[in-house]
Amino acid sequence: MIDDPWQRRRLLDAFPFLRATPEAFRAELFAQVALVRLPVGQLICHDGAHCTQLPLVLTGTGRVYKLGENGREITLYRVHPGESCVVTTSCILSGRAFPAFAVCESAVEAVVVRPAEVRRWMATSEPWREYIFGLIASRLQEVFGVLDAVLFQRLDQRLMAYLLGLRETVSGRGIHMTHQALAAELGSSREVISRVLKDMESQGLLRTTRGLIELLDIPALELRAREG
Amino acid sequence: MIDDPWQRRRLLDAFPFLRATPEAFRAELFAQVALVRLPVGQLICHDGAHCTQLPLVLTGTGRVYKLGENGREITLYRVHPGESCVVTTSCILSGRAFPAFAVCESAVEAVVVRPAEVRRWMATSEPWREYIFGLIASRLQEVFGVLDAVLFQRLDQRLMAYLLGLRETVSGRGIHMTHQALAAELGSSREVISRVLKDMESQGLLRTTRGLIELLDIPALELRAREG
DNA sequence: GTTGATTCAGTGACTTTGTCACCAAGCAAC
DNA sequence: GTTGCTTGGTGACAAAGTCACTGAATCAAC
Numbered sequence: 305m306i307d308d309p310w311q312r313r314r315l316l317d318a319f320p321f322l323r324a325t326p327e328a329f330r331a332e333l334f335a336q337v338a339l340v341r342l343p344v345g346q347l348i349c350h351d352g353a354h355c356t357q358l359p360l361v362l363t364g365t366g367r368v369y370k371l372g373e374n375g376r377e378i379t380l381y382r383v384h385p386g387e388s389c390v391v392t393t394s395c396i397l398s399g400r401a402f403p404a405f406a407v408c409e410s411a412v413e414a415v416v417v418r419p420a421e422v423r424r425w426m427a428t429s430e431p432w433r434e435y436i437f438g439l440i441a442s443r444l445q446e447v448f449g450v451l452d453a454v455l456f457q458r459l460d461q462r463l464m465a466y467l468l469g470l471r472e473t474v475s476g477r478g479i480h481m482t483h484q485a486l487a488a489e490l491g492s493s494r495e496v497i498s499r500v501l502k503d504m505e506s507q508g509l510l511r512t513t514r515g516l517i518e519l520l521d522i523p524a525l526e527l528r529a530r531e532g
Numbered sequence: 533m534i535d536d537p538w539q540r541r542r543l544l545d546a547f548p549f550l551r552a553t554p555e556a557f558r559a560e561l562f563a564q565v566a567l568v569r570l571p572v573g574q575l576i577c578h579d580g581a582h583c584t585q586l587p588l589v590l591t592g593t594g595r596v597y598k599l600g601e602n603g604r605e606i607t608l609y610r611v612h613p614g615e616s617c618v619v620t621t622s623c624i625l626s627g628r629a630f631p632a633f634a635v636c637e638s639a640v641e642a643v644v645v646r647p648a649e650v651r652r653w654m655a656t657s658e659p660w661r662e663y664i665f666g667l668i669a670s671r672l673q674e675v676f677g678v679l680d681a682v683l684f685q686r687l688d689q690r691l692m693a694y695l696l697g698l699r700e701t702v703s704g705r706g707i708h709m710t711h712q713a714l715a716a717e718l719g720s721s722r723e724v725i726s727r728v729l730k731d732m733e734s735q736g737l738l739r740t741t742r743g744l745i746e747l748l749d750i751p752a753l754e755l756r757a758r759e760g
Numbered sequence: 761g762t763t764g765a766t767t768c769a770g771t772g773a774c775t776t777t778g779t780c781a782c783c784a785a786g787c788a789a790c
Numbered sequence: 791g792t793t794g795c796t797t798g799g800t801g802a803c804a805a806a807g808t809c810a811c812t813g814a815a816t817c818a819a820c
Contacts, residue, residue: 394669398668403676447672451608456601482767514769514815687777726798727777764819774807777807784797787795789795
């Protein structure tokens with residue numbers, strides 16, 4: 305139950321679609337959900353687990369990834385504020401096991417909904433349905449995109465594209481990330497990432513130091529991320 | 533509209549969950565849907581297309597696959613009688629583009645539903661919702677499984693597992709399939725499939741002739757499909 | 761500061777997989 | 791037969807993953 309008006313306000317701000325719902329629905333929502341805080345690194349769900357609640361993220365981000373038996377991993381998508389892990393939803397609604405891992409990438413505040421309410425609101429609330437379906441579709445597309453990248457794109461291009469994408473979100477010139485973390489992002493291994501980065505460095509495209517990557521020639525990187 | 537009692541019967545037989553719906557719902561369904569027949573090889577949906585109807589398959593199978601710019605492809609899943617392409621559903625419900633290709637693998641008879649009805653029934657019919665969610669969850673798991681296989685499993689093991697899986701569905705000792713078709717199934721290339729098969733042949737695990745693969749040592753194949 | 765542990769990165773040898781170019785065998789139509 | 795198409799085979803190479811090991815940077819404790 306959430307009764308603090310300020311917390312209610314935060315929830316509505318993070319999930320704007322709720323403002324389009326009837327007063328009664330919001331009242332029920334406030335009554336039925338709970339606020340949780342999870343620390344960085346907290347495992348939310350492991351491969352094969354059965355989900356018992358749906359988290360709606362207020363702050364922080366979750367990371368959903370696949371883990372191979374050899375220890376390699378790949379990020380499938382992230383759950384940002386205003387979103388929810390819809391794979392969890394589909395598992396709840398169908399009673400299946402969750403097919404991946406989910407972990408708190410930063411400290412997460414979330415509102416958790418029980419399966420019974422998830423199901424009920426699918427039946428009673430049009431905006432809720434729209435919200436959930438929008439998320440399902442966008443996750444599906446993300447996962448399909450990952451599959452496409454893994455199968456059909458060269459690693460150096462994927463890496464360049466990823467670094468360029470980060471640059472837009474991170475302030476400052478450098479990207480603070482280890483080779484291991486990059487490998488886990490892209491589903492590769494540390495050694496290979498190191499090699500590819502070294503190669504790019506030798507071509508003057510970027511500079512690397514322990515835990516930091518500085519992009520030097522961004523136009524060239526953008527060009528080569530698109531086509532060999 | 534479907535008014536032939538025999539066709540109505542076939543529809544109910546293929547989609548047993550419909551028997552759990554009220555008479556009125558089934559009447560509306562029969563009134564709103566149309567029966568279509570599609571020939572083998574008919575392209576149902578291409579990458580980036582916007583779906584305008586949801587097909588419920590009565591007979592035949594559809595194949596959903598990703599195609600890379602280099603021409604390589606990989607099968608994501610198949611749509612069998614009694615199923616539907618729920619990625620299409622999610623595209624319809626969210627207005628997004630379809631992120632893959634879909635083609636008729638055999639002649640397909642399907643009942644097509646318009647987006648308006650797909651949406652409306654999600655609101656009004658509990659069994660319809662259950663059906664759709666069950667499918668979404670199982671597709672998600674299939675696609676996650678493909679990703680897992682591509683990233684973390686060796687090709688020879690995937691190939692053995694696939695051949696063993698086929699053996700259960702196909703009568704007779706041999707599997708009639710070209711190396712090219714196997715490559716498209718697993719997201720590899722013909723040359724590599726040829727090499728791997730040749731290798732297995734040299735180890736006495738199977739025998740290949742043009743368009744035909746005969747599994748010889750099934751216990752050994754089963755063993756090696758599990759672990760190197 | 762120095763020491764030691766820990767994390768992070770680099771390297772070489774090797775395997776697996778994908779790509780390219782080209783050729784050969786099987787099959788069908790004429 | 792000959793011609794043409796489909797299917798499969800091969801070798802050389804490139805890209806990526808694996809393994810074992812080394813070295814370098816960082817940090818905490820002393």
